[in-house]
Amino acid sequence: MNIVVCVKRVPDTETKIKIGGDGKAIDPAGVEFVINPFDEYAIEEAIQIKEKSGEGEINILSLGSIDAQVIMRKAYAMGAEKGVHLNDDSANPDNLAVAKSLAAQLKEMSFDMVLFGKQAVDDDSASVAVQVAQLLNIPIVTRVIKMDIADGKATAERESDAGKEILEVTLPAAFAAEKGLNEPRYPKLMDIMKAKKKPLEQKEAQMDAPKMEIVEMKYPPERPPGKIVGEGVEAVPELVNLLKNEAKMI
Amino acid sequence: MLPIAGKIFLLILIALTVYFFVQRAKYLIDLLKLGTPEDRFDNPKERWKYVLGQVLPQRCATKNVTKKDLAGVGHLLLFYGFSVYVISYGFHITEAFYDKLSPALFGVAFNNFFYLLLDTAGLVVIASLLWAFIRRYIVKPDRLEPSMDAGIILVVVFCLMIMSFSVEGFRLLAEETPFTDWAYMGNAFSQVFANMGLQESSHTLFYVFWYLHMIVVLGFGIYILYSKHLHVLAAHPNLYFHSTKPKGSLEPIENMEEAERFGASDITHYSWKHLLDLYACTECGWCNENCPANVSGKPLKPKDVIHNMKEHLLATGKDLLAKKAEETQGDEEEPTLVRAVVTEDEIWDCTNCMACMEVCPVAIEHVSKIDEMRRYLVLMESNFPAEVQTVFKGMETNSNPWGIGMSTRADWAKDLGVKTLAEDSEVDILFYVGCSGAFDDRYKKVSVAMVKILQAAGVKFGILGTEEGCCGDSARRIGNEYLYWMMAQQNIEVFNGYNVKKILATCPHGYNTLKNEYPQFGGDFEVVHHTEFILDLIKNGRLKLKGGLAKTITYHDSCFLGRYNTIYDQPREILGAISNTNLVEMERNRRFSFCCGAGGGRMWMEEDRGDKINEVRTEEALSKNPDMIATACPFCMTMFEDGLKAKNAEDKVKVLDIAEFVANQLIDN
Ligand code: SF4
Ligand code: SF4
Numbered sequence: 001m002n003i004v005v006c007v008k009r010v011p012d013t014e015t016k017i018k019i020g021g022d023g024k025a026i027d028p029a030g031v032e033f034v035i036n037p038f039d040e041y042a043i044e045e046a047i048q049i050k051e052k053s054g055e056g057e058i059n060i061l062s063l064g065s066i067d068a069q070v071i072m073r074k075a076y077a078m079g080a081e082k083g084v085h086l087n088d089d090s091a092n093p094d095n096l097a098v099a100k101s102l103a104a105q106l107k108e109m110s111f112d113m114v115l116f117g118k119q120a121v122d123d124d125s126a127s128v129a130v131q132v133a134q135l136l137n138i139p140i141v142t143r144v145i146k147m148d149i150a151d152g153k154a155t156a157e158r159e160s161d162a163g164k165e166i167l168e169v170t171l172p173a174a175f176a177a178e179k180g181l182n183e184p185r186y187p188k189l190m191d192i193m194k195a196k197k198k199p200l201e202q203k204e205a206q207m208d209a210p211k212m213e214i215v216e217m218k219y220p221p222e223r224p225p226g227k228i229v230g231e232g233v234e235a236v237p238e239l240v241n242l243l244k245n246e247a248k249m250i
Numbered sequence: 251m252l253p254i255a256g257k258i259f260l261l262i263l264i265a266l267t268v269y270f271f272v273q274r275a276k277y278l279i280d281l282l283k284l285g286t287p288e289d290r291f292d293n294p295k296e297r298w299k300y301v302l303g304q305v306l307p308q309r310c311a312t313k314n315v316t317k318k319d320l321a322g323v324g325h326l327l328l329f330y331g332f333s334v335y336v337i338s339y340g341f342h343i344t345e346a347f348y349d350k351l352s353p354a355l356f357g358v359a360f361n362n363f364f365y366l367l368l369d370t371a372g373l374v375v376i377a378s379l380l381w382a383f384i385r386r387y388i389v390k391p392d393r394l395e396p397s398m399d400a401g402i403i404l405v406v407v408f409c410l411m412i413m414s415f416s417v418e419g420f421r422l423l424a425e426e427t428p429f430t431d432w433a434y435m436g437n438a439f440s441q442v443f444a445n446m447g448l449q450e451s452s453h454t455l456f457y458v459f460w461y462l463h464m465i466v467v468l469g470f471g472i473y474i475l476y477s478k479h480l481h482v483l484a485a486h487p488n489l490y491f492h493s494t495k496p497k498g499s500l501e502p503i504e505n506m507e508e509a510e511r512f513g514a515s516d517i518t519h520y521s522w523k524h525l526l527d528l529y530a531c532t533e534c535g536w537c538n539e540n541c542p543a544n545v546s547g548k549p550l551k552p553k554d555v556i557h558n559m560k561e562h563l564l565a566t567g568k569d570l571l572a573k574k575a576e577e578t579q580g581d582e583e584e585p586t587l588v589r590a591v592v593t594e595d596e597i598w599d600c601t602n603c604m605a606c607m608e609v610c611p612v613a614i615e616h617v618s619k620i621d622e623m624r625r626y627l628v629l630m631e632s633n634f635p636a637e638v639q640t641v642f643k644g645m646e647t648n649s650n651p652w653g654i655g656m657s658t659r660a661d662w663a664k665d666l667g668v669k670t671l672a673e674d675s676e677v678d679i680l681f682y683v684g685c686s687g688a689f690d691d692r693y694k695k696v697s698v699a700m701v702k703i704l705q706a707a708g709v710k711f712g713i714l715g716t717e718e719g720c721c722g723d724s725a726r727r728i729g730n731e732y733l734y735w736m737m738a739q740q741n742i743e744v745f746n747g748y749n750v751k752k753i754l755a756t757c758p759h760g761y762n763t764l765k766n767e768y769p770q771f772g773g774d775f776e777v778v779h780h781t782e783f784i785l786d787l788i789k790n791g792r793l794k795l796k797g798g799l800a801k802t803i804t805y806h807d808s809c810f811l812g813r814y815n816t817i818y819d820q821p822r823e824i825l826g827a828i829s830n831t832n833l834v835e836m837e838r839n840r841r842f843s844f845c846c847g848a849g850g851g852r853m854w855m856e857e858d859r860g861d862k863i864n865e866v867r868t869e870e871a872l873s874k875n876p877d878m879i880a881t882a883c884p885f886c887m888t889m890f891e892d893g894l895k896a897k898n899a900e901d902k903v904k905v906l907d908i909a910e911f912v913a914n915q916l917i918d919n
Contacts, residue, residue: 012647014655030657030716032647186639189512189629189732 001056001149003046004111005080006102006132007039009064009071010122024214025091035071038117040078040184041177046115047079048182049149057081059109063098063205065089076195077187084109086205093123094210099131101205106136113154114174118143126176133174140174141167145181256457260346260464267468274475278529281567284574288521290491301489310489310611314536316842321385321534322611324378331375332407335414338368339467342460365433369418372411372435379408393535393553399477400533406470413463415439420456423449481532485612488530491523492613496766498604498814500621503731513625513729515585517563518570524619528560530612537606537616540838542845542867543599547860550599552606552616555592559619562591588623595859597623598635602727602850603809608841621850624729638728641854645733649719649740650685651854660715662687662694666701670715671748677712679778680750682764684757685720686884692891693884699913700756700780706916707792711754717744721760726767728851735771738763742773752776754783756909758810758883759849765815779811781820781882781908788827794917799829801877803911804836806867806890807843808883821882821908828915834874844870848885868893872903879905 011017012032020027035043046058060075060083062068072083086101106114114133119126126142133140145164146157149171158165159178187195229235229242243249304310311325383404386396394400419439422430430436448455474482495501503512514520535553543550566586584590588597597620606616627633644653660670662683671680681704687697704711722737741764745753753775755761765777787793803825811817818840825833838844847863857863868890871879879894881887887905894900906914 012655014648014653016655016657032656034647183636186632186634186642188632189506190510192732193507 001049001053001113002059002109002111003049003056003113003115004059004061004106004109005039005042005046005075005115006061006129007043007068007071007075008036008062008117008120008122009033009068010036010120013037013121019217019219023216025217033067033071035074036117036120036122038119038121038177038179039075040117041179041181042115042117042175043075043078043080044182044184045144045147045175045177046113047185049113049147050079053149056112059083059111061102061105061109062086063088063101065091069200069202072200073195073198074187076198076200077192078185079187079191080198082199082201084201084203086203088205088207090207090210092207092210093214094208094212095123095125095127096131096212097208097210099128099135101207102128103132103135104206105203106132112171114138114172116174116176118176118178129174129176136172136174138172138174139169140176141169142176143178144175145178147175147181256461257347259461260343263465263468264343267471270472271475274472277567278475278480280571281563282522282525284518284567284570285520285522285525286518288523290493290523293494296494297490297492300492301486304489304613305486310485314609314611319391321382324381324385325611327374328378328382331371331378334367334371335375335411338364338414339464342464361430362432365418365430365436369415369433369435372414376408376411379404379411393539395533395535397478397533399479402473403477403479406466406473410463410466410470413459413466416443417456417459417463419443420448420452420459423452424456425453478531478533480529481612484526484529485532488526488612488614491526493615496814497816498602498607498617498762499766499770500618500726502735502770503625506732506735512629512731513627514619514622515588515626515630517559517566517587517591519587519626520619520622524615525563527612527614527619528556528563531556531560531614532612533557534611536609536611537614540605540609540842540844542601542603542605542847542863543860545844546847546863546866548595548599549593549859550596555596555616555620556614558591559587562587585626588626592620592623594627594633596620597627598855599859600850601809601845601847601852601863603845604813605809605842605845608813617850621727621729624727625731626729628729629732634728635855637856638851638854641728641851642725642730642733645720645722645725645737649737650689651720651724652685652689654689657716659683659688659718660713662697663701663713663715666698667705668701669712670717671712671750672715672717674712675748676710678710679752679754679783680745680748681711681713682721682753682755682760683713683718684755684760684884687756688718690884690888693887693907696756696884696887696907696909699907699909700754702913702916703784703787703793703909706794707787709787709792714744714748719744721757721763723759723763724851724854726763727849728854738768738771738773742768742771745773745775750775752778754778754780756780756882756884756907758808758815759885762810762814779815779817779820779882781811781817781824784909784912785820785824785827788824788912793912795828795912795915796917797827797829797915799911799915800832801829802832802834802875803878803880804834804871804874804876805839805880806836806846806871806886807840808881808886809843809845809849811882812840812843821880824908824912825880828911834876836870836874838870846883846886846889848889853885853888862893862896864889864893865896868897868899872897872899876903879903880908880911881905882908 012034015031018027050056050058058080060072060080062072063086069085072085084105086105116129130140141156141158143158144156145159148155152171153168154171154173155168156175229238308326308329311322315322386394386400415435416439418433418436420443421427422436422440423443474480503509537552538544541552600620602617604617640653641651644651648654648656683697686693719741720737722734726734753764755764755777761777761779805821805825807818844867846867879890887907890905894903
């Protein structure tokens with residue numbers, strides 16, 4: 001079972017995002033970058049599938065600046081064998097261009113499955129996985145919370161807002177991992193050391209000219225400060241009143 | 251002098267003893283050689299001084315004497331009483347071959363004195379044996395389990411003493427021995443034997459008893475090597491080879507990039523000194539007495555860890571030696587020590603509080619043993635309590651265990667007019683705030699209090715702001731040496747970048763590791779704890795304090811401040827200085843202080859076995875009816891505040907850091 005996991009380097013969710021001077025990109029100073037948390041579920045799942053089947057290879061694919069290699073090594077430490085870094089400094093916001101570039105690379109690789117995180121926590125667009133599957137002409141299951149592989153087929157459980165869906169897909173196929181799929185492992189030190197020596201191929205990404213442009217970035221509106229109505233039982237009527245008439249929640 | 255046949259018989263006995271003794275001793279030493287190398291041969295002068303200082307005045311045993319536990323005194327008596335006997339056995343043996351070597355040789359006074367000493371020693375030994383017997387089998391304090399081993403020894407030594415008196419008695423009855431007027435026990439026994447009409451056979455009986463007691467003595471010499479009384483021989487070298495590093499500091503992993511194994515999963519992964527520790531254990535149980543894990547009913551009992559490791563070493567020793575000889579000694583698939591001998595629960599229960607090491611009479615190093623096993627679990631198996639993963643990740647990405655955004659690290663100081671070293675590096679001291687001081691809402695107030703004090707005293711200081719990183723102590727103590735190493739490196743680089751010479755820390759964990767462990771990575775700074783620093787400011791008259799705070803306060807000694815760094819007096823003196831404070835001590839204080847439960851990375855783990863350690867300690871504090879509990883550590887503070895909540899006492903009793911006490915007492919000018 002050969003698996004490719006696509007990963008993206010994103011700002012840590014705890015980082016306070018500052019919009020840069022041009023108002024069109026974030027200011028990277030003081031920002032900690034991590035593997036997109038949803039991608040970690042994908043990596044973990046790939047490792048578990050490989051451990052279970054006892055054969056195959058896990059390839060990591062990442063598109064982005066040279067720093068993407070740092071998070072690729074983290075994926076290596078978790079258990080991936082090798083990977084390809086598509087170097088691209090353009091910070092192209094056009095997801096279709098990214099998807100095309102990834103798909104072109106994937107066509108050169110042999111795989112039974114392509115795994116993604118359900119979305120990257122930076123732009124939250126959740127579109128690349130679907131676009132790549134489309135370009136490769138393979139089925140995709142998004143928001144996967146459970147996977148079973150048998151006889152060239154995958155049974156995947158996906159979460160939707162309405163409930164759960166259980167799907168069977170013929171491989172090769174793509175999957176986008178949702179939180180809850182597994183518990184990503186903390187790498188062993190030996191594996192962190194080994195990860196430094198695993199092969200990593202670097203290529204220039206072939207990117208189409210963007211058909212999308214960021215015009216402006218804005219902070220979310222500041223949340224109004226909380227209100228302390230009072231203490232104990234006496235405060236209840238006022239609280240109910242406010243919830244009803246001001247917040248209109250009940 | 252003995253007749254020729256007797257001499258031969260004695261020679262055979264001695265030869266047999268030597269044979270068995272050497273056999274066993276060689277085996278024990280071979281087992282030590284299974285351990286990894288460690289240099290404990292430096293500084294012989296200091297080491298001798300230490301052993302003699304411990305053994306001669308019996309500091310090893312008497313250091314733990316309290317009103318409730320006088321056993322150390324008993325040991326002193328037994329030690330000296332029995333030592334006199336060991337010397338006398340030497341005389342006995344030489345005398346058997348060579349008359350001229352009897353104590354009489356040294357003259358009248360000496361002979362008389364010798365017998366007086368011997369008889370008195372015998373009585374002392376008997377008295378201390380009876381005392382030990384009563385304690386072990388009648389009083390039964392928690393720390394002593396009545397073991398077979400202990401019983402055998404008590405009885406054998408008791409019989410030996412009676413035999414020795416009998417030998418003396420028969421001898422005095424059989425022959426005119428000059429200068430023995432002061433041998434009061436010998437004379438008394440001789441009188442009894444005479445009354446029993448044994449005068450005739452006294453010569454024969456003397457020989458019978460003489461041989462009997464020699465057989466017991468020689469047999470005892472061998473038995474020692476097979477029993478817990480191995481400590482009689484192993485304690486001294488163990489004290490000699492004691493750690494001369496800062497108390498409780500952990501060793502770095504050499505050559506982490508190349509190493510093939512991290513931590514210890516098999517007994518042979520420990521150094522020979524760690525194995526010698528096992529031989530030295532006296533099974534006194536002092537280590538269990540004050541162990542928060544044990545006291546709160548958790549599986550970990552430090553004495554059992556040591557004892558089980560010893561049993562395991564002795565039981566598997568032959569196999570291990572055979573494997574070593576065949577050079578098939580490799581790492582087993584499944585660890586033979588971790589889980590098999592010391593369970594994961596035991597390994598994770600430890601708070602690294604060092605209460606065990608503080609009282610251990612023979613300088614056994616429990617904490618590093620346990621932490622080596624943690625290293626194995628974390629680094630080799632990636633196996634640790636689930637809740638710790640977010641802590642590691644938080645430290646990795648945001649350099650704090652909560653994983654709060656790194657860029658907010660200096661937010662607590664926003665409106666205080668504090669400069670960062672980036673803004674002004676010309677300072678006398680760097681205030682290393684630490685993660686709690688920067689991120690924990692409650693402890694941020696302590697950082698603010700500290701700043702107030704520094705400003706009031708006109709100290710030229712700075713902070714690192716967002717350039718500061720987590721000290722890494724929790725990671726190291728949990729066993730993640732790699733993560734710790736990265737953080738230590740990072741901090742040292744930043745400190746050096748600003749040419750920092752002196753550092754002030756409020757958190758004892760940061761204080762300890764910066765001061766005592768960063769030098770392992772080339773970080774040499776003068777590090778002071780805020781309790782030391784504040785006391786100096788007060789003494790130098792740089793702080794104007796109101797004084798007169800009329801509250802009952804109890805001070806809790808943080809393990810990493812007290813036992814690790816012997817800071818006991820400073821916080822108490824500060825409390826004394828700010829007021830006519832009524833300072834009440836908890837039952838367990840200073841060296842014997844009881845851990846709050848948060849050390850050794852336990853701060854970040856669920857406590858689901860046994861009672862809650864912080865509640866045990868909070869109850870102890872509450873039993874003194876204080877108005878306030880004083881702490882000098884962010885973890886202790888959290889543990890007490892949680893403890894007070896659990897005991898519904900958070901409205902009655904407040905927890906304040908020493909810095910807050912002082913800041914509240916500042917006179918604004
Ligand atoms: S360090 Fe503390 S918790 Fe750990 S074994 Fe020793 S006494 Fe017990
Ligand atoms: S480890 Fe030390 S304190 Fe504990 S039982 Fe052994 S000798 Fe006593």
